[in-house]
């Protein structure tokens with residue numbers, strides 16, 4: 495997938511699939527899959543590092559994971575997340591962060607929110623870096639949102655998100671993630687924009703979908719928000735394999751005579 499493919503897919507009404515990826519070994523699996531594009535999301539602070547929110551992701555952390563994903567999936571289109579406040583510091587620091595993510599191997603960056611940063615977004619785009627927007631539930635604002643909650647249920651909030659979506663398109667974003675908003679709002683924004691929308695908890699009528707890899711693989715049994723589908727019972731499958739290995743070791747079934755030098 496190339497940057498031009500995003501708009502072509504929207505025109506052709508062909509959906510875009512995106513999955514998060516944070517490391518070399520899962521990147522190798524995704525490289526062999528038909529998934530269109532990879533997101534090195536700042537959710538890695540939670541999924542890979544065990545922090546309670548994405549606020550803990552840093553530019554260095556993002557660059558390290560992006561580089562690992564690039565090594566594992568060099569031919570996939572990789573979007574790297576600008577971490578907490580990286581786009582809210584002065585222009586020099588923001589551009590240093592963009593430089594770090596791009597030099598690590600991103601093909602594009604993703605920035606949460608719109609208000610107060612439209613000139614910066616336009617500057618990044620004019621600098622030759624593709625920018626993906628992100629509206630609705632923007633997890634870096636978890637403290638002001640009061641938790642990971644559906645956004646845009648009230649008319650005024652829905653209108654604000656809608657206006658922000660138009661403003662991000664005008665600023666030059668090539669695509670837009672819509673997270674945890676009512677289906678009707680996801681559809682309204684998708685119909686109004688020329689750039690493709692990629693939804694997570696935004697209903698079926700966006701131009702594409704994104705899920706966290708570990709979530710769709712069912713790695714955390716208890717994590718099952720309404721929008722999520724578990725494509726396998728990963729936690730159970732992995733636990734069974736590990737327990738099988740353990741019992742083979744303690745019962746002397748591993749290694750066998752074929753597994754020795």
Ligand code: KIV
Nearest residue numbers: 514535536537671704
């Ligand atoms: O960081 C992330 O994983 C994301 C997706 C949920 C869209 O931003």
